[in-house]
Structure formats: C-alpha cells, structure tokens
Amino acid sequence: MSEKKDKDVRVGVFVCSCGSNIGGLIDVKEVAEYAKSLPNVVFTQDNLYTCSETGLAQIKKGVTEHNLNRVVVASCTPRTHEPLFRETIKDVGLNEYLFQFVNIRDQCTWVHMKYPHEALEKAKEVIRMGVAKVSKLEALENIVVDATPTAMVIGGGVSGITSALSLANQGFETHLVEKDAQLGGKLNVLNKLFPTGQDASELLESLKERVKNNSNLTVYTSAKVTNIEGFVGNYEVEVQQNGKTTNLKIGVIVVAVGASLLTPTGKFGYDGKKRITQYELEEKLKNNDVKANNIVMIQCVGARNDERKYCSNVCCMSALKNALLIKEKNPDANITILFRDLYTPGTLYEEYYRRAREAGVIFLSYKLEKEPIVEENTIKVYNEYIGEEISVPYDLLVLSTPLIANDGNKELAQMLKVPLEENKFFLEAHVKLRPMDFATDGVFICGAAKWPVDITESITQGYAAAGRASTIISHDTIEVEGATSFLPDYNRDLCTGCEVCINVCPYKAISKNEDDEIVITQVLCKGCGVCGATCTNHAIIIRHFTDEQILSEIYAFGGS
Amino acid sequence: MAKNSKSVIIIGAGIAGIQAALDLGDMGIKVYLIEKNPVIGGKMAQLDKTFPTLDCSICILAPKLSECYRHPNITLHTLSEVSNVEGTSGNFTVDIFKRARYVKEEVCTNCGDCASICPVRGVPNYFDANLKNMAAAYIPFPSAVPPVHIIDKNSCVYLNYGICGLCAKNCGAEAIDFSQKDETIKIDNVGSIIVAPGYGLLEDVSPLTRYGYGKYKNVVTALEFERLICASGPLEGHLKRLSDGNEPKKLAFLQCIGSRSDRDQKYCSSICCMYTTKAAMIAYEHNNELESYVFYIDMRAGGKGFQNFLRRGANEYEIKYIKSKISHIEVDEEESPIITYEDYDTSVIKQMKVDLVILATCIIPSPGIEKLADVLGIELNDYKFIKTHPFLPVETSVEGIFTCGCAREPMDIPRSVAEASGAAARAAEVIKGG
Numbered sequence: 001m002s003e004k005k006d007k008d009v010r011v012g013v014f015v016c017s018c019g020s021n022i023g024g025l026i027d028v029k030e031v032a033e034y035a036k037s038l039p040n041v042v043f044t045q046d047n048l049y050t051c052s053e054t055g056l057a058q059i060k061k062g063v064t065e066h067n068l069n070r071v072v073v074a075s076c077t078p079r080t081h082e083p084l085f086r087e088t089i090k091d092v093g094l095n096e097y098l099f100q101f102v103n104i105r106d107q108c109t110w111v112h113m114k115y116p117h118e119a120l121e122k123a124k125e126v127i128r129m130g131v132a133k134v135s136k137l138e139a140l141e142n143i144v145v146d147a148t149p150t151a152m153v154i155g156g157g158v159s160g161i162t163s164a165l166s167l168a169n170q171g172f173e174t175h176l177v178e179k180d181a182q183l184g185g186k187l188n189v190l191n192k193l194f195p196t197g198q199d200a201s202e203l204l205e206s207l208k209e210r211v212k213n214n215s216n217l218t219v220y221t222s223a224k225v226t227n228i229e230g231f232v233g234n235y236e237v238e239v240q241q242n243g244k245t246t247n248l249k250i251g252v253i254v255v256a257v258g259a260s261l262l263t264p265t266g267k268f269g270y271d272g273k274k275r276i277t278q279y280e281l282e283e284k285l286k287n288n289d290v291k292a293n294n295i296v297m298i299q300c301v302g303a304r305n306d307e308r309k310y311c312s313n314v315c316c317m318s319a320l321k322n323a324l325l326i327k328e329k330n331p332d333a334n335i336t337i338l339f340r341d342l343y344t345p346g347t348l349y350e351e352y353y354r355r356a357r358e359a360g361v362i363f364l365s366y367k368l369e370k371e372p373i374v375e376e377n378t379i380k381v382y383n384e385y386i387g388e389e390i391s392v393p394y395d396l397l398v399l400s401t402p403l404i405a406n407d408g409n410k411e412l413a414q415m416l417k418v419p420l421e422e423n424k425f426f427l428e429a430h431v432k433l434r435p436m437d438f439a440t441d442g443v444f445i446c447g448a449a450k451w452p453v454d455i456t457e458s459i460t461q462g463y464a465a466a467g468r469a470s471t472i473i474s475h476d477t478i479e480v481e482g483a484t485s486f487l488p489d490y491n492r493d494l495c496t497g498c499e500v501c502i503n504v505c506p507y508k509a510i511s512k513n514e515d516d517e518i519v520i521t522q523v524l525c526k527g528c529g530v531c532g533a534t535c536t537n538h539a540i541i542i543r544h545f546t547d548e549q550i551l552s553e554i555y556a557f558g559g560s
Numbered sequence: 561m562a563k564n565s566k567s568v569i570i571i572g573a574g575i576a577g578i579q580a581a582l583d584l585g586d587m588g589i590k591v592y593l594i595e596k597n598p599v600i601g602g603k604m605a606q607l608d609k610t611f612p613t614l615d616c617s618i619c620i621l622a623p624k625l626s627e628c629y630r631h632p633n634i635t636l637h638t639l640s641e642v643s644n645v646e647g648t649s650g651n652f653t654v655d656i657f658k659r660a661r662y663v664k665e666e667v668c669t670n671c672g673d674c675a676s677i678c679p680v681r682g683v684p685n686y687f688d689a690n691l692k693n694m695a696a697a698y699i700p701f702p703s704a705v706p707p708v709h710i711i712d713k714n715s716c717v718y719l720n721y722g723i724c725g726l727c728a729k730n731c732g733a734e735a736i737d738f739s740q741k742d743e744t745i746k747i748d749n750v751g752s753i754i755v756a757p758g759y760g761l762l763e764d765v766s767p768l769t770r771y772g773y774g775k776y777k778n779v780v781t782a783l784e785f786e787r788l789i790c791a792s793g794p795l796e797g798h799l800k801r802l803s804d805g806n807e808p809k810k811l812a813f814l815q816c817i818g819s820r821s822d823r824d825q826k827y828c829s830s831i832c833c834m835y836t837t838k839a840a841m842i843a844y845e846h847n848n849e850l851e852s853y854v855f856y857i858d859m860r861a862g863g864k865g866f867q868n869f870l871r872r873g874a875n876e877y878e879i880k881y882i883k884s885k886i887s888h889i890e891v892d893e894e895e896s897p898i899i900t901y902e903d904y905d906t907s908v909i910k911q912m913k914v915d916l917v918i919l920a921t922c923i924i925p926s927p928g929i930e931k932l933a934d935v936l937g938i939e940l941n942d943y944k945f946i947k948t949h950p951f952l953p954v955e956t957s958v959e960g961i962f963t964c965g966c967a968r969e970p971m972d973i974p975r976s977v978a979e980a981s982g983a984a985a986r987a988a989e990v991i992k993g994g
Contacts, residue, residue, distance in 0.1 A: 019702070019792035021616070051622045052703030053629060054670045076619055084623045087630075158787055169989040196950055203951060304867055313862040341858040346969045347827040347943050348950065350820060365883075365904075384905040421864075431864055432610055433575075433620055435974045451864040457975070460953045463982030470988055471586035 009135045012043040012068040013127065014059055016050035018518060022049075026120040027110040031074065034124050038131045042066055044112050052073050059085070060092045069094065072136045074102040074127050094140035097483065097544060102130035125557060132556030136549045140482040141531030145523050147233030148251040149473045152177065154225055154412070157185020158455055159447025160256030161207045162462030163469075167254075168216035170470055175248055176211070177220045177239055183208060185258050186448075191282040193455055194321040195348045203455070220246070228253070228415045229508075231523050232442030233478045241357050252442045252469040255426060256462065257412065259403040259448035264301050268374045268399055275374070275397040278318050285325055292333070292396035295326060296379050297338040298372055303402035305368060310423060312402030313452040316343040319400050320356045327359045336362045336392050338372050338381055363391065403452040416443050417507060428448050436465045441480065446468050483544035484525035485509075487518055494539035501531035501540060562689075564589050566751030568987045569654050571642055571932070572919075573817055576965030577756035578624050580987075581982035585633035587988055589705055591832025592747055593628060595638045596928075599704035601625055602758050606687060606783065608790035610973060611838040612869035618703065618792070625705040627752065638706060641928075643744065645753070645936055649859055652750040660718070660740035662711035666733040670699065670707040674727035683715045689784040691793035694794060697727045697736075703790065711736070752960050752987035755936065756980065757926040759966035762825075763814065767818035771919055777803040778897055779889065779917045781902040782813075782835060789842055794906060799846060803895040808850070808915035811843060812899055814886055815856040818922035825922050827943060830970040832920035833860045837873040844877040852877070855884045855901060863972060889917060917956020923970035936961055945969055954983040962986045 014036040017023030028046040043066040047055040050073055062068060071094065073085050078101040084457040086096040102122040112119040149172055153164040156178030164176040182188060184207075190200035211217055223241035230236045235250040250300040261279050264270045272280065278297070284290050297319045303312050316339065323335045337356075342363065358362065364383055366372055378391045405424035413420050416463040418438040421427040426445050429437040436444050446461035447453060453461065472478065487495060495518055502510045502518075509524035510531060520531075520540075532542040541547075568584050570577045573595035581593045593600070593705075594968060604610075605625075607617035628634050634648040637656055644655035685692050687700035696716040699709045717724040728736035762768060772779045772944040778801050780788065789796035801808050804864055813836045818824040833856065840852035859881065861870050873891035883904040892899050897917045903910050925944040926932075933940050936992035939947040939957040947957055954962045965971065971979070 018619075020796050021791050024796060049622075049703040051619075051626070053626060053707035056626065057669070076616075080615075080620050080623060084626055091630075166985045166989060170985070170992045191883070193951075198951075280631055299978060305827075309871065310867050311862045341860065343860050343862050345828045345830040345860050345862070346971070347941070347945060348969075350826065354826065359899070375974040385907050387906065406664075425864075430620075431613055432615060432973055433624070433977055433980045451646075452862075456950045456953050457978075459951055460975075460979050460982045463954060463985045464978040465981075467583050467981035467983075467985030467988065470985060471583055474587040 009070060010038045010042045010047075010066065010068050011070040011072060011131055011134055012039075012066060013041055013060075013072045013131065014050050014062070015044065015046045015104070015127075016054070016055070016073065017046060017048050018076055019049065022075070022105050022109045025113060025116045025121055031104070031123050031127065032122070035127050035131065038128055040135045041072070041131055043068060051081055056084070056088045059088050063089060063092045063094060070098050070100075070137065072100045072127065072130045072134050074104045074123065074130065076105040077103050097140040098134070098137050100130045100134035100137065102126050122437045129553040129556045132552040133549050136546075136552045137544065140543055142479040142482045143484075143522050144477050144479050145233055145474055147187060147478045148249050149477060150174070150248070150250050151252050151254065151469055151473060152235075152237055152248065152250045153254040153256055155185070155256035155258055155447070155449065156180075156183040156219070156221070157256060157258045157447060158187055158203070158207070159258070159458035159462040160185070160254070161211060162459050163205075163254050163256055163446055163466045164217055165210055165214060166463050166466035167469060168214045170466070171216065172470070172473055173216055175218050175220065175239075175250070177223050177225055179222070179224055180362050181222045183211065183219065183221065189279055189282060191286040192321065192325065194317045197516055210499045225412070225415070232472065232480065234244065234523075235442070251473040252444065253416065254331045254465045254469055255412065255416070255418075255449055256447045256465070257406055257408070257449045259425070259452060260406050262302050262401040262404045264399050264401050267301055268298060268372070268397065270399060274395070275399065276351045278315060278322065278398055278400045281322050281398050285322060290326055290329075290396070293330070294322075294394045295333060295335045295396045295398065296392055296394040297323065297335070297337045297398040297400060299337065299400045301399040301401050304340065308404070308423065310402070310452075311343060313343065314454045315400035315402065317352065317454060319347055319398070320344070320352050320361075322398070324356055324359055327361065334362070336364060338364050338366050338379070340366060340368065403448055406449070409449070416440065418443055436461065436468045442472055460509070480523050481527060483527040483542075484520070484522050485527065485529065485540050485542045486520055486522070487540050491539040491541070492517070494537040496537060498536060500534050500536065504530045504534050506530065507527060564751075564991050566650070566749055566991045567592060567747070568754060568991065569594060569642070569652070569747065569750050569751045570754045570756060572602070572756035572967070573600035573628070574756065574758040574965065575604040576758070576976040576980040577602070577754070579977045580754050580756060580964060580984045581628055581634050581666070582624065582631065583981050583984035584987060586630045587984070589988060589991055591634045592656070593634055593636050594640045594642060595636070596641050597662065597700075598638050599700050599706065600628060600636065600638065601705070604973060605701065605951055606689070606786060608786045608793070609838060609842055612863075612865040614838065614841065622703055625703075629705045636706060637745070639710070641957070642819065642932065642935055647750075652753060652960070653746065653748040654750050654753070656745040656747060658745055659742050659743065660713070662707065662713070662716070662736065662738055662740050663709050664735045664737050665706060665708045667733050668708040669733050670709060671732070672709070673700070673730050673732065674709055674711075675699070677726045677730040679724065680715050680717060683712055688794050689781070689787045691784060691787055702903065712744040751991040752962065753936065754983045754987055755932070755938065755956065755961060755963045755967055756902055756930060756965050756983070757932060757967050759923045760925060760927045762818040762921040762924055767821070767824045768919065768921065770888065771814065771817065771917070772891070772897065773919060775788070776889070776891050776895060776897060778891070778895055778915065779919065781919050781921045782832070782839065783921070785839055785918045789794060789846065792824070797846070799843060804823065806915070807847065810899070810914045811840065811850065811852045811916050811918060812912065812914040813840060813852065813854045813918045813920065814899075815854065815920045817919040820857060825924065825943070826971070828860065829920070829922045830860070831923070831972045834863070834866055834869065834972065836918070836920050837870055837879060840879045841873055841877045844879075852879045853914070854879060854881045855886055855899070856881060857883070857885065863974065866970050872944045923966060924933065926967060946967070954979055954986055960990055
C-alpha cells in the first residue's frame with residue numbers, strides 16, 4: 001500500500017545530525033540517502049542542526065526549489081521543536097499541518113546509544129513510517145476565536161494582589177477573588193519581613209491602598225470561584241460571595257491561592273505553648289510576648305524526609321529573622337538553631353546568616369538519621385562535628401515547619417483542568433522555561449501555590465504571571481490548534497449516542513445538544529484522541545490522526 | 561503589528577533578556593534587543609544539560625533564539641552596547657554603539673567558507689570556554705542566532721595589516737565587507753528599558769589559583785566542564801583529562817569556590833549545588849563506572865523538584881556528598897589532583913586522589929556592569945549587582961528602568977525566566993498605562 005506513489009504528493013525529508021547527538025552515532029547521510037528511495041520523496045538533505053537558522057533556511061530553499069508540498073524532519077523531539085518547523089514551512093506558503101516530525105534522537109540515538117547499527121535501522125524505519133503518514137496528511141486551518149480582554153486572579157495574597165495590580169495597570173479589567181474576609185494572605189500572619197525588617201502590615205497596607213485606588217480592579221472578598229467553563233480568551237467564571245452569585249466573562253486566569261501551614265502534631269512534643277511553630281512565634285513577637293531566655297529552633301520539621309521530600313525554601317530565613325528579632329530585644333537570650341543544610345542563597349540572605357552568627361546565634365547541624373530528642377527542658381542533639389551528643393536547655397522550642405499545598409487545590413485544579421504534582425502543588429507547563437504557564441492555554445500560576453516561596457519571589461512571580469497573561473489578552477483574537485476531533489455529518493448515522501466520548505473527554509469538549517446529538521466544541525478540543533479511540537462505532541474522526549493516516553504508518557512499518 | 565508607539569529596549573540577550581523580549585513582542589510592543597556578543601543566547605547556550613529535568617540546554621533554548629530572530633516586533637542588535645541614555649520613564653532616547661561585524665548580515669548564508677579558508681587559526685572561542693580554537697572569521701557555535709559569521713577585528717590579518725582578504729575572495733555570497741565601520745544608532749520614543757546583562761564567572765583570581773586552577777591541567781571550572789562534556793563541545797562529549805587525554809574515573813566537584821567566604825565573595829552563588837549534581841549525573845551517564853564526589857558546605861536545593869534531584873543523584877547516580885572544607889590541592893607525578901580537606905562529619909583532615917577536579921566558581925557581576933550602570937544612571941549594591949529592593953524585585957533605582965536575572969543576584973534559569981516575564985509586565989505597565 002505504501003509503495004504506491006500518490007499523485008501530486010512531493011515530500012522532502014530533512015535529517016538532522018543534531019551536532020553529534022544523532023550524527024555521532026549513525027550516518028545521517030546514509031539515512032538521507034535511504035529516505036530518497038521512499039515513495040513520494042523527491043528531495044532529501046542532511047543538516048548539522050536543522051533547527052538552526054541555517055537549517056531552517058535550507059528547508060525553505062528545499063520547499064521552493066523542489067516544489068515540495070509535504071515536509072518531514074527527522075530529528076530530536078516534537079516536544080520542543082515541532083512548532084518551529086511548522087512555522088518555517090508556513091513562512092514559505094505551505095499549510096503548517098502538512099508536516100511530520102520523526103524522532104530519531106530521543107527514540108533512536110539516545111535510547112540505543114550502545115547499539116549504533118540498530119539505531120540506524122530504527123531511524124530508517126521510523127522515517128519510512130513518517131513519510132507514509134505525511135503523504136496522507138491534509139491541510140488544516142487553526143481555529144480563530146475572539147478574546148475577552150479581562151483577567152481573573154484567584155487568591156488575594158501578596159502574589160495575587162501584585163499580579164492583579166499589574167494587569168489592571170496595563171489597562172485590563174481585572175477581578176481579584178479572595179476566600180477570606182481580608183486581602184493579604186500570609187501577610188496577615190507574619191510579624192516582620194526578611195530581609196528588610198519591615199512590618200508585614202505596612203507592606204499589606206500599601207498594597208491595599210493601591211488596590212483601592214485602581215479603577216480597573218474589582219475585589220471579591222469572602223468569595224469563592226464555584227464554576228469555570230469555557231476556554232482561553234472566553235472563560236465563564238462563577239463567583240459566589242455572601243450567597244450572591246456573579247457570572248463573569250474572563251479572558252485569562254491567574255492561580256495565586258498560596259499554600260498552607262503544617263501543624264506538627266505529635267512531633268518534637270509540639271503543644272502550641274512551650275513548643276510552638278515558627279508562625280506561632282510570629283504571633284508572639286507581634287504581641288511582644290516572648291519571655292523565654294533559652295530558645296531552640298529546629299529546622300526541617302516535617303520536611304526533607306521520606307514523607308515530604310521537599311525543602312520549603314522560606315524556613316531558614318524565617319528562623320534567622322526571628323532569632324535576630326529576639327536578640328535585638330534581649331541580647332542575652334541564648335538562641336540555638338538546629339539545622340540540616342542552612343538555606344540562604346544569594347546575596348542578602350547569606351548576609352543575613354552572617355549577621356545572625358555575629359549576633360551570637362548558635363548553629364548546630366544534625367542529620368535526618370539522628371533527629372534531636374526533645375525532653376521536658378532539654379534537647380539532646382548528636383553533633384557530628386565533635387562526635388558527641390549535646391544537651392541544650394530550652395524554655396521555648398520553635399519548630400520550623402514547611403509550607404504545604406492547600407486542601408482545596410484538587411478541586412480548583414479539576415475546575416481549571418490543570419495538573420498537580422506529587423506534593424499537590426500546582427504543576428506548571430515546563431519547570432525550566434515556562435515557569436508561570438500551565439499546559440492549558442490561558443491559565444497561569446504564581447506564588448506559593450506552585451511551590452513554597454518567600455515574599456520577594458511571590459512578588460516577582462505575581463508580576464511574571466501578569467506578563468505572561470498579558471501576552472494573550474493584548475490581542476483581540478486567539479488562534480488555537482486545528483488538529484481536533486470532529487463528528488462529520490456523514491458519520492452521524494454511526495453515532496449511537498452512547499456518551500462514552502462525553503465521559504472520557506478530559507477537556508469537557510463534548511456534550512449533547514437539545515436534539516440529543518453529540519456536539520464537539522472545537523476550541524475546547526486538544527486533539528488528544530481519547531474520544532476517537534473509545535468511540536465504539538468509529539464515528540468520531542481525529543483530524544491529523546485519522547485511521548487512514550495511522551494505518552499508513554503501520555503498513556509502512558510492517559509492509560517493507 | 562506593534563500596536564503601541566513606544567518601544568522597550570532590552571540590554572542583554574541571555575535567557576532573561578530573550579524571555580522579556582518575547583513576552584513584550586507577544587503583547588504587541590516593539591522591542592530592541594541589544595547584545596554585546598556577536599550572537600544571542602548567553603550562558604544558557606553554553607550549558608550541556610539543565611537541572612532538574614536534564615533537558616539538553618541548547619535544544620530547549622534554540623526555538624526561543626529563532627523566535628527572537630523572526631519575531632515581527634523584535635529588532636536584534638548584536639555586537640552592540642547602550643552608550644547613552646537621555647529622558648525619563650515613558651520617553652527615553654537611547655544611543656546604541658554597534659561594532660562592525662565586517663560581514664553583511666542580510667547577505668551572509670552562514671556557509672562557513674570564510675572560516676575554512678581563513679589562514680588565521682588559534683583564536684580562542686569564548687563560547688567553548690576558550691578550550692577550542694577557531695579562525696579569525698567565525699561563528700561561535702553552529703546553530704547561533706543571528707546565523708551570520710563575524711570577523712574578529714583583533715586577529716584578522718587584513719584588518720590589521722591590509723593583506724590576505726582570502727575570505728572575501730572565497731565568499732560566494734559576497735558578504736564580507738571590510739569597509740564596515742562601528743556606528744551609533746539613535747532610538748527615540750523608548751518607553752522603558754530592561755537591563756539584563758547577566759553575570760560573569762570568577763576567573764584568574766586568587767581563589768582559583770589557591771585550588772591549582774591555571775597551574776594544574778586537571779583542575780577545570782564548572783563552565784569548562786559543561787563544554788568538555790557537551791556533545792557539541794571541543795571533545796564531542798568524550799570526557800578526557802586535559803593533561804594526558806585519559807578518561808577520568810574519579811571526579812571531585814568542589815563547591816563554593818570564591819563564594820561564602822570572608823576572603824572572597826561573601827554571598828552564596830545560588831546555583832552551584834544543583835548544577836554540580838547535574839554535571840555529575842551527566843558524567844555518570846557517559847560512563848557508569850565513574851565515581852563522583854561533591855565537597856560541599858550546605859546543600860542548597862530549595863527549588864521545585866530539587867530535593868528529589870539530589871536524592872536521584874545519590875541513589876541512582878552514586879554521587880557521594882561530603883560535607884567538608886577544602887584546604888588545598890596538589891598533584892602527583894601523573895598530574896592527578898590530591899585534595900586535602902576537613903571532613904565536617906568527623907572533623908578529621910583527610911586526603912583524596914582524583915583524576916579531575918571541577919570547581920564550582922562563583923557567579924560575579926557582569927563585566928562592564930559599572931560602566932553600564934553609569935550610562936543608565938542606576939545604582940549598584942555593595943556586591944556590584946544591580947540594586948533592587950526586596951519587595952520591588954525588578955525595579956532599579958531609576959523609574960522606568962527594570963532589571964531581571966543574574967544582573968541583580970545569582971539565580972537559576974526558572975527564576976531568571978520568571979523575573980524576565982515580571983520585568984516585561986512592569987515595562988508593559990509603563991507603555992500601556994501611559
């Protein structure tokens with residue numbers, strides 16, 4: 001079947017060497033030469049880096065000079081590079097969907113790096129499959145939808161307020177939803193802020209003042225987002241406030257719900273009185289209520305262990321800050337901090353650590369395997385450095401516990417159709433290069449909802465999410481992917497109305513209309529293909545992944 | 561396509577500057593991206609892989625380089641520096657000093673014929689941490705943006721002595737232009753400026769020589785190691801000792817070199833604990849028999865997924881972490897480094913012989929930052945990083961001028977990217993809010 005030449009189909013195959021990532025293991029010239037023998041292929045070329053501007057220019061030249069109407073790139077991974085190549089063929093007038101990516105790096109030369117011959121043969125086979133598929137691909141158009149230039153920020157802590165203010169200052173109508181009666185989140189709990197020593201309330205008041213004076217910003221306190229429908233540029237959000245329901249048309253959503261505090265019940269004799277958390281100490285300091293003279297702080301309580309593997313980022317600095325505050329008031333106070341690794345990265349924080357040491361705060365390290373033992377009035381800690389157990393007397397024990405994910409994250413994540421990671425914090429699109437984005441278009445994340453962060457970083461991320469969100473609502477329209485599923489009229493008879501597709505669709509893109517017919521909302525569909533795969537009667541077709549297209553690949557694989 | 565009359569100037573086209581440029585460009589704001597090197601990408605382009613995902617660095621960066629190059633709202637000026645700024649927030653006038661490339665940008669096809677015929681060899685390539693030489697006509701790395709060669713003014717025979725000119729004769733596209741002059745470009749109607757010149761690395765100064773760097777061939781910096789282990793680097797990814805070309809079996813990674821010290825920089829360089837673990841992981845992937853030892857003071861891994869990454873390093877890649885302080889390094893007759901250190905867990909002085917030492921050198925302020933700060937009128941802090949307030953993290957001391965990334969403090973890529981989007985948002989507030 002794949003041996004037959006399709007009339008008018010002219011395929012070009014570009015084989016990337018990826019420096020030596022591919023070319024170091026297999027002969028890309030041989031691969032390109034092999035590709036020439038495949039049906040419909042009229043031009044092949046190997047490039048040192050197909051993704052470089054030089055490589056892209058070679059694709060364009062190939063398309064123009066050889067009148068190509070289909071392009072295959074055999075290289076790294078579509079995860080990072082498919083949009084770039086699609087964009088390139090679009091630049092020279094080809095429909096961007098007449099492109100097939102073939103992965104010969106991650107799936108050939110990397111995984112089979114000890115077997116060069118087999119890697120080479122596999123590369124040829126996957127290219128053969130890719131050529132078969134590209135020959136069957138059809139031109140598709142992206143879907144263009146209007147965008148509402150409004151934003152919603154969920155969560156009115158420091159990160160959410162910052163984000164909302166920035167969006168409002170850019171001229172967008174912005175709605176800020178806070179579950180508590182007051183804006184401010186953890187700023188309401190904290191006493192003073194590191195590393196400036198400023199009152200938390202002072203920062204909060206200045207933020208509130210700016211919120212009050214901003215005419216683009218509407219605040220909903222004691223409010224909750226109860227339903228979210230729609231898609232990028234066109235969300236319908238339901239907000240409940242004091243029994244009143246407001247429905248808003250929203251273009252983009254920023255998640256800034258923050259994090260919760262861990263109560264270390266049963267750990268190190270925690271009782272909320274003599275043995276308290278670092279946050280309870282904040283409250284005491286606010287009320288000028290610290291009478292103790294011998295104070296011990298234990299870091300990483302309930303963090304960096306098997307149960308909760310992560311480092312909470314802010315606790316070392318909180319401990320240093322409170323230790324310094326106590327020392328300022330009472331220079332004779334004995335403060336000992338039991339730590340594992342002291343986390344004070346960067347310039348100002350390391351300076352802070354230095355100040356604490358100079359102020360006479362004592363630092364003793366302990367290991368996870370030998371946690372301190374808390375007795376009525378003393379703490380026993382094994383010190384590796386001197387190789388002995390030390391007894392430290394205390395009349396106030398302060399436990400530094402981590403920030404943990406909110407209980408409500410799951411519910412919100414489901415409403416937004418965004419993922420959570422193993423600790424139930426929100427999971428961004430890419431840790432490295434898309435830190436504020438979700439994989440779902442039009443939804444962004446900032447602050448401690450994503451990962452424990454301090455005030456400085458919460459502010460930075462608040463701005464950052466506003467910046468990312470603005471890239472979408474700065475335009476009147478939005479283009480979304482055209483490779484979606486659909487139910488063609490000629491297949492209507494096949495549909496039994498069993499609703500399996502409705503149940504499996506993770507994007508709520510499928511519903512039934514008043515005539516009891518299946519309707520697929522194209523803009524909501526992400527083309528994942530689950531509906532098509534589960535449709536018992538093959539009524540649903542997935543554009544760009546039709547049965548014919550996929551079978552052509554399989555035939556090309558088996559039929560050589 | 562740009563909908564706003566005011567533009568934004570971004571100084572520095574590393575990952576932070578690039579992200580800020582793309583965000584602003586995507587908001588419909590005109591951007592001038594100014595880079596002093598001949599190509600964009602900054603330090604991230606030089607890295608082999610990135611933590612904690614072990615993504616190939618250039619692979620995830622390259623699409624962004626291309627996007628910058630082709631974005632209708634972004635104008636790229638390489639070999640360029642800001643030489644003068646006048647005006648105030650919302651209305652700056654900026655002079656760009658652009659050095660001659662001696663190659664016509666719009667004509668060059670990046671074929672490399674100029675480089676292959678150039679008789680001058682032995683010009684160290686900064687991109688390969690000076691571990692590989694190139695010709696006087698060159699491009700720092702093959703997938704560089706803009707995809708245009710450059711002629712090194714200092715080593716070109718024609719530009720210095722008026723003889724040779726082989727590259728011009730050999731260039732089929734006739735792109736070589738020795739008559740190009742340095743020029744100053746004036747850009748007005750600039751609403752806001754983002755300063756993102758990145759960072760420098762400690763080189764050639766006392767903390768390094770203390771550890772035998774420059775004296776012993778088998779003591780290298782972490783950035784050199786990135787290039788040595790990178791498949792597109794000078795050794796094509798086959799790690800060797802620089803003294804004898806033998807494959808090393810035992811690596812020592814030394815942390816806090818030049819940082820967290822009374823003698824040198826007092827601050828923490830922030831990223832070294834993580835990149836060291838990454839480097840040891842990659843080395844292990846290349847050779848499963850390789851042993852890696854990390855000599856550290858505190859393991860600083862607070863970012864997302866970082867603690868898991870360290871666990872993986874210890875459990876799956878057999879990296880040994882030693883809480884310690886290094887005293888000094890000597891070498892034996894085979895030039896293998898011998899490290900003398902105090903083991904903090906036992907407070908015993910010990911020695912360890914290894915095949916290769918990798919120094920986690922401290923991030924320092926970008927070279928030239930003082931001059932740039934002077935031109936912009938912005939303040940620096942005690943460490944010569946750009947001064948910001950902890951709760952106004954992307955604003956400089958001058959209204960309308962913002963900053964992001966390592967120019968203000970050592971930080972990793974995710975944070976630089978976040979700050980870049982943050983600085984873009986603040987600049988957009990100036991442009992759109994009027």
